[in-house]
Amino acid sequence: MIIDRSHPGVTTEPAVEVHDCTVAYDRRPVLWDVDLLLPPRRLIAIVGPNGAGKSTLLKAILGLVPLASGKVEVFGKPLRQARHLVGYVPQRESVDWDFPVSALDVVLMGRYGRLGWVRRPGSADRRAAREALEKVGMSACADRQISQLSGGQQQRVFLARALAQDASLYFMDEPFAGVDAATEKAMVTVLRGLREGGRTVVAVHHDLQTVPEYFDHVVLLNMRLVAAGPVGEAFTPANLHKTYGGRLTILDEAAEAVRRARG
Amino acid sequence: MSATVAAAFLRPDDWWTIATAAVCSVACAIPGCFLVLRRQSLLGDAISHAILPGLAGAFLLTGSRDPWWMLLGAGAVGLATAALSGVLHRRGRVPPDAAMGVVFSVFFALGVVLISLAAARVDLDPGCVLYGTLEIVAFDTLSVAGVEVPRVLVTLSVVLLVNAALVAAFFKELKVASFDPALATAMGFSAGLIHYALMTATAATAVVSFEAVGSVLVVAMLVAPGATAHLLTDRLGRLVAIACLSAGLSAFVGYLVALGLNTSVAGSVATIAGGQFLLAVLLAPRHGVGARAVARRLLSLRIDREDVLGTLYRRHESGAASGAELAWAIPDPRRAARAVRALRRRGLLERADPLRLTPAGLDAARGVVRTHRLWETFLSRELGLPLDHLHEASHRAEHFISPEIQRRLSADSPDTDPHGKRIPPREG
Numbered sequence: 001m002i003i004d005r006s007h008p009g010v011t012t013e014p015a016v017e018v019h020d021c022t023v024a025y026d027r028r029p030v031l032w033d034v035d036l037l038l039p040p041r042r043l044i045a046i047v048g049p050n051g052a053g054k055s056t057l058l059k060a061i062l063g064l065v066p067l068a069s070g071k072v073e074v075f076g077k078p079l080r081q082a083r084h085l086v087g088y089v090p091q092r093e094s095v096d097w098d099f100p101v102s103a104l105d106v107v108l109m110g111r112y113g114r115l116g117w118v119r120r121p122g123s124a125d126r127r128a129a130r131e132a133l134e135k136v137g138m139s140a141c142a143d144r145q146i147s148q149l150s151g152g153q154q155q156r157v158f159l160a161r162a163l164a165q166d167a168s169l170y171f172m173d174e175p176f177a178g179v180d181a182a183t184e185k186a187m188v189t190v191l192r193g194l195r196e197g198g199r200t201v202v203a204v205h206h207d208l209q210t211v212p213e214y215f216d217h218v219v220l221l222n223m224r225l226v227a228a229g230p231v232g233e234a235f236t237p238a239n240l241h242k243t244y245g246g247r248l249t250i251l252d253e254a255a256e257a258v259r260r261a262r263g
Numbered sequence: 264m265s266a267t268v269a270a271a272f273l274r275p276d277d278w279w280t281i282a283t284a285a286v287c288s289v290a291c292a293i294p295g296c297f298l299v300l301r302r303q304s305l306l307g308d309a310i311s312h313a314i315l316p317g318l319a320g321a322f323l324l325t326g327s328r329d330p331w332w333m334l335l336g337a338g339a340v341g342l343a344t345a346a347l348s349g350v351l352h353r354r355g356r357v358p359p360d361a362a363m364g365v366v367f368s369v370f371f372a373l374g375v376v377l378i379s380l381a382a383a384r385v386d387l388d389p390g391c392v393l394y395g396t397l398e399i400v401a402f403d404t405l406s407v408a409g410v411e412v413p414r415v416l417v418t419l420s421v422v423l424l425v426n427a428a429l430v431a432a433f434f435k436e437l438k439v440a441s442f443d444p445a446l447a448t449a450m451g452f453s454a455g456l457i458h459y460a461l462m463t464a465t466a467a468t469a470v471v472s473f474e475a476v477g478s479v480l481v482v483a484m485l486v487a488p489g490a491t492a493h494l495l496t497d498r499l500g501r502l503v504a505i506a507c508l509s510a511g512l513s514a515f516v517g518y519l520v521a522l523g524l525n526t527s528v529a530g531s532v533a534t535i536a537g538g539q540f541l542l543a544v545l546l547a548p549r550h551g552v553g554a555r556a557v558a559r560r561l562l563s564l565r566i567d568r569e570d571v572l573g574t575l576y577r578r579h580e581s582g583a584a585s586g587a588e589l590a591w592a593i594p595d596p597r598r599a600a601r602a603v604r605a606l607r608r609r610g611l612l613e614r615a616d617p618l619r620l621t622p623a624g625l626d627a628a629r630g631v632v633r634t635h636r637l638w639e640t641f642l643s644r645e646l647g648l649p650l651d652h653l654h655e656a657s658h659r660a661e662h663f664i665s666p667e668i669q670r671r672l673s674a675d676s677p678d679t680d681p682h683g684k685r686i687p688p689r690e691g
Contacts, residue, residue, distance in 0.1 A: 026356070062449045088449040099300060099442045100497045109439045113450035118432050145497035161446075 013076050015040040015169050015200040016061060021070030023053070023060045029068065030056050032224045039217060040075075040169075041198050043191055045205040045231075048221035049244050054204040055091070057221060058171045062088055074169060084113060087167030089158045091174050097147045103157045104142040107132050110164030125164075132163035135193075137186055152183035159187055163194075170194065172203040188214055211235055276401040277518070283400045283416045284480075284532050285514035287472045290423035291484035292510035293430055294465045296503050299489035301441050301461075305360065306345060307485030309367035310462065311469040311478050313344035315374025318473075322381050330418075334470050341466030344370055345459070395477030397528040415475040422471045426464060430503065437461070438499055476529045483533035484510055491540045494547040509539050566662045567593055567602040569631045572611065573661070575620050576628035576687075629687045635661040636680035636687075637672040643681040650681055 018036035022029055031053040038044055046054045059065045061072050063079050074082040087110070110132070111125040121129075133139050136156040141149060149157065155175060162170055176184050191201050191214070202219075205211060211218055211231060218235045220226040220243040227239040273281075298307045314337040321336025322328060344366050351362035404411040430437065436457055440447040444454035465485065472481045492505035517532030524531070545553045574592040593599040606612040611624030620628055638657040642648045648656070664672070679685055 059445070062445075064445055064448055083449070083451045086449065088446055090443060090445045094445060095443045096300075096302075100493065100499045100502050101438070101442060102498065105438075105499075106442070109435075109443070109446065112435055112439050112447075112452070115435070117436065117452070120435060 013040070014038060015075060016202070017073040018061065019071050019073070021060055021072065022068045023056050023065055024068045025065075030223065031060065034070070034225045036219065036225060036228055038200070038202060040200050041195060042200055042216040043195055043214065044200065044202045044217040044219065045211050045215040046202065046219045046221055047205055047208060047211060047243070052222040054221055055173050058173055058202070058204060062086065062171060085168040087162045087165035087170040089162050089170065089172040089175055092151065092155055092158065092177065097154065099146065101146060102143050103138060103146055103149065104129055104133065106146060106157050107160045107164050110161040113165060128166070129160075129164050132160040135163055136160045136190060152179040155179045156183060156187070159190060163190070168199055170199065170201045172201065174204050174206060177206065208240070277522070279401040279413050279416065280397055280528065281515055281518045283413055283419060283475055284397055284518060284528060285511045286416060286419045286423050287476050287480070288484045288488070288510035288514045288532065288536070289507045290419055290426055290468050291472060291481055292488035292506045293426040293503065294461060294468060295485040296489035296492065296506045297437055297441055297461055298465065298485060299493055304486045304490070305363055306462070307465055307469070308482050309344050309348065309363050310341040310466050311473070311481040311485065312367045313340050313370040313374075314466070314470055314473055316340055316370050316377055317470075319374055319377030319381050323377060334467070337470040337473070338463070338466045340370065341469060342459070342462055345462040395473070395475050395480065395529045397476055400475055418471050419475065422468050426468060429464060480529040480533050483536050487533070487536035487540050488513070491543045494543040494550050509536065513539060564602070564605065567598050568606055569662055571599065571602045571606060572620070572624065572628035573631045573635065575618060576625070576632045579620060579625070630689070631661060633687045633689065634664045634669055636684060637669065637676055638664060639680045639682070640676050640686070641672055653681060
């Protein structure tokens with residue numbers, strides 16, 4: 001991919017700044033006081049055990065769940081002014097795959113954001129969607145209804161939709177969950193292409209083995225920020241132990257106490 | 264067609280009623296499609312029931328039956344139902360179906376109480392609430408461009424046009440927010456806003472339809488046409504179009520049935536819509552019960568034919584001639600005879616007894632045996648299954664191996680299978 005310096009998000013300022021964010025579900029805090037700076041033009045992994053708040057952190061940055069406190073900036077602006085720079089790939093299970101749309105329709109949805117309200121996608125959008133499908137090797141399946149695709153193909157369609165969004169900053173929630181080895185490899189190639197193009201990708205990732213191979217930067221999370229930084233510095237046995245070693249019983253109990261007291 | 268005959272006897276009043284039922288049904292079917300896709304069908308039900316206390320409340324508060332007050336009262340309570348069940352679910356941690364069920368049944372009950380209170384002062388008939396007054400729409404008319412048109416038909420047409428225009432204008436927003444609300448919100452199309460816009464359209468449609476057709480038809484038309492269409496297509500645009508057709512057809516056929524049986528028009532139209540749904544469940548091309556049964560039947564016929572081919576190929580291979588083998592492949596003599604007839608029709612078996620493969624039949628049979636032995640090889644080499652486990656498994660699998668899988672199986676296969684039998688080449 002050619003580096004497009006004119007692309008609005010290609011800068012050196014932080015891609016994301018999370019400032020003292022706390023998020024609660026049903027009054028029970030799931031993320032405590034997270035302070036985070038994510039650099040641009042990197043592939044960034046968010047890792048942590050189940051229930052660590054990884055998806056929640058993505059959703060909080062995207063404004064999909066309310067912040068109990070704190071603020072989030074994307075490329076130095078409030079999210080509201082930077083929405084057009086942001087792409088999102090939700091977890092595969094979060095949508096209804098029986099929905100009556102083709103793979104191409106789903107990819108075309110990636111173009112909706114730039115169209116704004118009411119305007120219909122045109123032939124340029126259709127072309128971009130087909131190109132995106134081509135890049136993930138799914139051209140042959142463009143007209144299939146999406147429930148007829150395998151899990152790996154569905155994830156590729158989601159990735160193609162992200163490409164069609166042509167964002168500067170992507171948030172992906174477990175993009176490699178349940179995909180076959182060939183798909184995983186193809187997807188990593190696409191992600192590297194995005195980085196070459198000056199884009200930033202923040203992905204929730206489960207397989208610790210592949211973190212150093214796939215990603216430049218890592219965020220270790222377990223209800224609070226344990227560590228964040230370049231993989232070489234932050235992805236250490238000590239930090240991993242702090243993230244995964246035993247439940248953070250004090251935070252857990254404190255959260256439960258908060259819920260009980262205010263429930 | 265009896266429908267055509269009946270249509271010839273319809274009077275103008277009948278046509279006005281049919282038009283009203285059809286316009287109302289289509290107006291409900293449009294938002295209904297999205298309710299069905301969003302798995303919120305019950306919400307349509309809830310909203311249309313909750314209208315009752317809205318109507319009665321508006322009347323008790325203002326003391327007038329001005330349709331605008333009725334519309335406002337009913338719309339407000341309809342939206343309150345959607346909002347309240349949402350809040351109960353999220354804040355009160357009540358399961359969504361229970362939250363909705365409690366809210367709308369209590370609202371409906373409240374409506375019955377209020378209507379009884381109001382009935383002392385004015386003629387509000389609880390029966391009309393259920394069945395509507397479709398039979399008499401032609402007696403209350405407006406003059407539109409010199410033509411006397413039923414008043415409710417005019418208002419329903421306006422609702423239909425508004426619904427159609429809204430869905431046409433916001434088609435892509437409805438699509439993305441229904442399929443992937445998180446993405447929609449992240450893109451700036453607030454899924455919450457779209458949800459409440461859809462609820463408002465549903466409530467307004469239900470309120471306006473209510474007077475003419477009653478709650479039975481509104482509830483049915485919010486769900487049945489969309490559910491029917493969902494079984495028949497897998498593209499959103501076509502789904503909406505099919506739902507509209509299904510709704511219009513229900514109105515026409517339902518009216519004729521009601522005329523013939525001298526029964527409630529709304530009830531009969533709703534029943535026809537349900538009948539269409541049942542037909543779709545049975546006959547839908549891909550998802551239907553009937554289609555799946557046909558596919559299973561075709562598959563079992565093909566398996567029988569392939570088993571006969573395989574057996575004859577093995578006999579040809581060994582030079583032996585034994586009818587018992589065929590009986591072993593297909594124990595049921597009727598099925599065996601049918602498979603033999605089908606193979607003869609296809610020119611794969613010689614017409615004369617004893618059974619012999621034609622050259623084309625030999626090619627087809629070689630393919631079956633080749634797949635069988637390739638699969639045995641795979642099971643033995645890759646899965647390490649013992650020799651006596653291979654035949655049964657391959658006998659089942661041979662019918663399902665696609666050319667693509669066969670190509671991959673044969674990539675580095677030996678010339679003989681694990682039993683030492685030759686794997687026949689693709690070309691004889």
